[in-house]
Amino acid sequence: MNSTLSENNFDIKLKEYYKLYVLLKDKIIFESELHKSGIKFYANINEQPFGDSIRYFLLDSDMENIDRIVTNNGIVANTESHLISDFRDE
Numbered sequence: 001m002n003s004t005l006s007e008n009n010f011d012i013k014l015k016e017y018y019k020l021y022v023l024l025k026d027k028i029i030f031e032s033e034l035h036k037s038g039i040k041f042y043a044n045i046n047e048q049p050f051g052d053s054i055r056y057f058l059l060d061s062d063m064e065n066i067d068r069i070v071t072n073n074g075i076v077a078n079t080e081s082h083l084i085s086d087f088r089d090e
Contacts, residue, residue, distance in 0.1 A: 009040045009041060016060040020055075
């Protein structure tokens with residue numbers, strides 16, 4: 001089994017991590033790119049409130065590569081401190 005699968009990476013929450021919210025429409029592309037890059041992540045859809053985005057737990061050490069994935073693929077994402085709707089309203 002691939003070691004980057006989300007279910008196997010709960011331990012990310014015990015390390016230096018950040019939370020990134022990705023729109024549901026970008027989920028497949030985002031996770032596919034994470035797998036291709038060998039980037040570990042944790043996201044459990046059952047632990048999240050219903051909404052239009054998924055919360056990912058990602059290691060701080062992978063931030064630069066994740067930023068590149070988001071930018072290169074036109075993925076709409078934000079950190080926990082900013083709501084997606086805030087960016088669109090301004």
